[in-house]
Structures are given as C-alpha cells and as structure tokens.
Amino acid sequence: MSNVEPDRFSPLVLARAAGVLSLIGIVSGAFDIGYVRSTLIVAGDASATVHNILAHETLFRAGFAAHLLLLLCNIPGEIISFILFRRVNLVFAATAMGCGLVGTAIEGLDMLNAYVPLKLAAESSALGAFNPLQLQALSYISVQLQDAGLLISFVFYGLDEIVAGFLIFRSRFLPRILGILLGLSGLCYFSHGFLSFLAPTLDARLYPYILFPCLPGEASISLWLAIMGLNVAKWREWASQPWNGVAAVTHSGQR
Secondary structure (H helix, E strand, O other): OOOOOOOOOOHHHHHHHHHHHHHHHHHHHHHHHHHHHHHHOOOOOHHHHHHHHHHOHHHHHHHHHHHHHHHHHHHHHHHHHHHHHOOOOHHHHHHHHHHHHHHHHHHHHHHHHHHHHHHHHHOHHHOOOOOHHHHHHHHHHHHHHHHHHHHHHHHHHHHHHHHHHHHHHHHOOOOHHHHHHHHHHHHHHHHHHHHHHHOHHHHHHHOOHHHOOHHHHHHHHHHHHHHOOOOHHHHHHHHOOOOHHHHHHHHHHHO
16 A cells, blocks of 8 residues: 555645744744733833733733734634654654644633733722732733743643754755754753743843844745745655654564
C-alpha cells in the first residue's frame, strides 16, 4: 500500500496562510501588550492604573479585542504547522502543536484577569462591601495575575518554538537559519517564563534583554512564510516518505 496521501491542500498556500496568521498575531500582541498595557498600567500604583483604564476605556477594549484576535490566529496557525511538519517528525510536530495550543488556552483563560479592572469599575455601585481603595487593589492584583498567567504561557510557547525550530532546521524546505532564529526565540521565552518563578531576581536583571531575540525569530519566519512560502519540491520529498514518528515506533516494535 502506498504511503503517499493524495494532496487535499496546497502546501504553498498553507505556508503563506500560516505566515499571515502569525504576522496578524505579532501586530495584535504588540498593540495590546506593547502599547495598551504600557500606556495604561502604572507599576506599583493601583489608583493611577484604574484611573487610566476608566479614562481610556475604548483603548482598553481595543487592546483586549486585539489580544483575543491573537489567540484566535494561534489555533489555525498551530494546526497548519502540524500539517506541514508532521512528515518531518510526527512526534515532534504533535508536541509543538500541543504546547502551542496549551499556551493559547492558558493565555485565553488569563484574559479573564485582564477584564476584571473594567468589570469592577462598571459594577462598583453593586459592590458596596468594598471601598474604592479595596476595589483599586483588587483591580491591580488582577493585572498582576495576568502577567503571571502570561509568563506561564511563555513556558509552553517557548517549547513550541524550540521544537518548531528543530523541525524547520531538519526539514530543508525552509532556510535553516529560520529554524535557528525561531529556536533561540523559544529558548528566550522558555527561560524567561521559568526564571520569573524560580529566580525572579535574576530574571529581573535579564528583563527585557532576554526577550530581544524573540522578535527577530518570530518576525523572520512569519515574513518568509507569508512572502516566500516554502520549497514545495523538497516538501513533497518528505510527503512521499512514511511518517517518521510512526516509522520509528514501528521499526522499534518489530525488533
């Protein structure tokens, strides 16, 4: 029986779609995390943070919506990546997709914390048991919890990118330098996420420098996929072979 599946999709179209989705995610995330949060959140000042959120409610809601768009783009992006790389190594491709989806789920649940400050402000009249200072403190704590949730998701996103970088490096249907850059980006996310809990003092010294390699790694692979796609001929060489992960397990079981 032939191991070659009939093509039900164009790998070039899928690659470009993955690149476009990733670029949308980068822009959306940069808008919310890089601009909106840095504009509205005042470190160590709960009153000023709540005041900024209420005074710029439209900006806050726009950032929230942009972050949701990022998460929505992550899901088809992870699935497309699995389809493209499953022949290179099925186990590694499934691991990368699983880590990416878990990271997305954690970040999605964490968005509840992001919405708490606006919700508390809107319902303040119904929360008579709390005085304004207590409500401000609760709002600020929710912002801090969102940061913690984001750092947890970084651990999963980091492993996702490390494994994806290996798959790109091994595949040969994308430039190997892209795999190296993406793997370095993943290592930085992974390290930042773990160090923030294990060694917060060290992490504070490294931040934000530890995240500097992330943008070149993510932007380069996203732009390449969106513009160039992939080498279809070399991708079809992988597609004509048995699934590597399955083949490895089968050969091991036959010994």
